[in-house]
Amino acid sequence: AKVLVTGASGFIAAWVVETLLEKGYVVVGTVRSDSKGKYLQNLFKDHGDRFSYVIVEDIAKEGAFDKAVVGVDAVQHTASPFHFKADDPKELIEPAVKGTVGVLESIKKYGPGVKRVVITSSVASIVYDKGREGVTYDESDWNTESPRLVEEKGRNAAPVHKYRASKVLAERAAWDFVEKNRESVAFDLVTINPPMVWGPIIHEVASVDQLNTSIANFHRHTSNKTNPPLTEEQRKESLGNWCDVRDVAFVHVEALSLPTAGGERFIVGSGGFTVQDILDALHASGEYPDVLTGTSGAAKDTVHNVYISGKAEKAFSFKLRTMADTVPETFAALRKRGF
Ligand code: NDP
Numbered sequence: 001a002k003v004l005v006t007g008a009s010g011f012i013a014a015w016v017v018e019t020l021l022e023k024g025y026v027v028v029g030t031v032r033s034d035s036k037g038k039y040l041q042n043l044f045k046d047h048g049d050r051f052s053y054v055i056v057e058d059i060a061k062e063g064a065f066d067k068a069v070v071g072v073d074a075v076q077h078t079a080s081p082f083h084f085k086a087d088d089p090k091e092l093i094e095p096a097v098k099g100t101v102g103v104l105e106s107i108k109k110y111g112p113g114v115k116r117v118v119i120t121s122s123v124a125s126i127v128y129d130k131g132r133e134g135v136t137y138d139e140s141d142w143n144t145e146s147p148r149l150v151e152e153k154g155r156n157a158a159p160v161h162k163y164r165a166s167k168v169l170a171e172r173a174a175w176d177f178v179e180k181n182r183e184s185v186a187f188d189l190v191t192i193n194p195p196m197v198w199g200p201i202i203h204e205v206a207s208v209d210q211l212n213t214s215i216a217n218f219h220r221h222t223s224n225k226t227n228p229p230l231t232e233e234q235r236k237e238s239l240g241n242w243c244d245v246r247d248v249a250f251v252h253v254e255a256l257s258l259p260t261a262g263g264e265r266f267i268v269g270s271g272g273f274t275v276q277d278i279l280d281a282l283h284a285s286g287e288y289p290d291v292l293t294g295t296s297g298a299a300k301d302t303v304h305n306v307y308i309s310g311k312a313e314k315a316f317s318f319k320l321r322t323m324a325d326t327v328p329e330t331f332a333a334l335r336k337r338g339f
Contacts (some may be wrong), residue, residue: 002026003071003256006065006103007079008053009036011212012120014043014077014203015249021047023253030056030068039204045086059099069103069111074256075187077103077296078120080170084159089150089166096166097173099279104177107187114187117174117260118255120248121191122269123241125168134303139193139265139311143168165280188262190255192248195269195307198326199245200333208339215330219339221275222291222331229294235276236299241307243270244321254316266312270320272304281327288331 002021007013008029017128020027021044029051031037037053041097044051054068069075080096101120107114126137128145146164150157157165171191178189196214211219251268255261276298282288283296309320 001073001256002028002071003074003076004065004068005029005076005078005192006056006059006068006099007031007077008040009203010078011199011201011203012245012248013076013078013216014040015050015199015245016078016252017044017200019246020076021050025253026050027052028068029053030059030065032057036204038169043202045075047222058095059102060095061098063104063106064099065103065106066110069106069114071113072111073113073115075103075107075111075114075117076120076252076256077117078252078306080166082118082163084163084213086159086162087155089154089157089162092162092166093150093169094169097231100170101177104174104185108181108185112186116190116256117187118190118192118252119170119171119174120252121163121193121265122167123162123193123195123269125171126193126267126307127164133303136306137267139267139298139309142172190263191265192251192255192259193265193267193307194243194248195241196239196251196273197245197248198242198330200329201337202333205337205339211339215334218278218330219334222280222334223339228257230275230279232299235274235295236302237270237274238304239274239300241269241305242273242323242326243268243309244326247318247320250318251312251316254318258315261315264311264315266314266315267307267309268320269307269309270307270322270326272302272325274298274302277323280326281323282331284324285328287328291331 003025009031025042031053081092086092126141128143146161149161150165198218282291
């Protein structure tokens with residue numbers, strides 16, 4: 001079977017492509033430039049000619065995917081901007097929503113062979129302020145708060161809400177599209193909803209300032225040059241939840257072929273974390289004695305939000321990685337590139 005992966009040059013997408021190729025799929029990736037395509041072709045050269053790329057410069061442009069969907073059996077839509085630098089929330093919302101609806105429209109017109117579409121959503125489209133700490137979320141939760149805050153405050157909305165709004169509006173638009181076009185399309189939809197994604201980087205990153213947002217965040221916490229000893233407050237602070245990019249990619253790929261996954265959302269999250277947890281996992285590996293903070297031992301009274309991932313683990317029969325696996329491997333991949 002032939003699978004289209006949008007935004008193939010991204011952190012998560014590169015792993016989705018790798019995992020698809022390992023499983024024997026033929027993969028076409030969309031990238032914004034020839035040089036990004038060439039990098040990937042080299043990265044995946046061991047898989048022979050089963051990887052190719054097409055250029056889609058801007059996913060928000062009408063008909064951007066019209067050519068790319070021709071002759072494919074399934075689509076993994078991962079392309080979407082993930083950063084907190086937007087002044088105007090439209091910078092994030094337009095490509096997120098138009099890119100998502102656009103790929104579905106193109107499939108409707110030119111991709112009759114597509115039977116399933118998997119979209120990389122996020123816990124950003126699930127999380128909202130339930131009014132207390134340590135909240136538990138599952139796939140029935142929807143973030144209605146961020147779109148409202150962005151509507152009210154526009155450019156003055158908090159950066160995190162601009163990003164979250166882009167993800168929840170895009171995911172909503174996808175489910176609405178499928179609902180409205182039930183009679184006229186052959187595909188069903190699956191969304192994957194991860195929190196912060198870590199793991200080894202295999203995509204093209206020339207320098208630290210080009211790291212994708214979640215790895216840049218990990219890098220900030222672990223680059224010993226900039227880490228002062230943690231204060232008690234920092235040791236305790238929950239920084240959200242995390243998961244491994246290889247688990248996220250695995251679920252994307254398994255979701256293509258599991259019939260009962262159609263119409264479902266899947267949270268993929270390994271749990272909450274503090275900076276201290278990351279540093280403790282590095283120390284426990286025994287390999288990085290130079291990553292010093294002057295503190296060790298995670299605080300016992302940290303309260304994390306919980307994203308229940310049992311649905312994905314059960315459906316796809318796997319166990320999510322732990323920090324002992326992911327943290328040292330993420331760090332090693334960064335060091336290998338001299339970051
Ligand atoms: P990256 O920034 O590494 O990947 C994003 C990809 O989307 C890149 O290939 C980028 O191309 C492409 N893209 C963005 N905007 C456009 C556009 N207007 N036109 C064409 N291509 C575009 O990030 P991630 O791999 O982390 O993110 C991938 C997906 O996963 C996103 O949908 C994100 O929201 C989601 N996600 C990520 C999480 C994380 O922690 N990393 C957590 C939860 C969800 P280029 O690089 O050439 O600009």
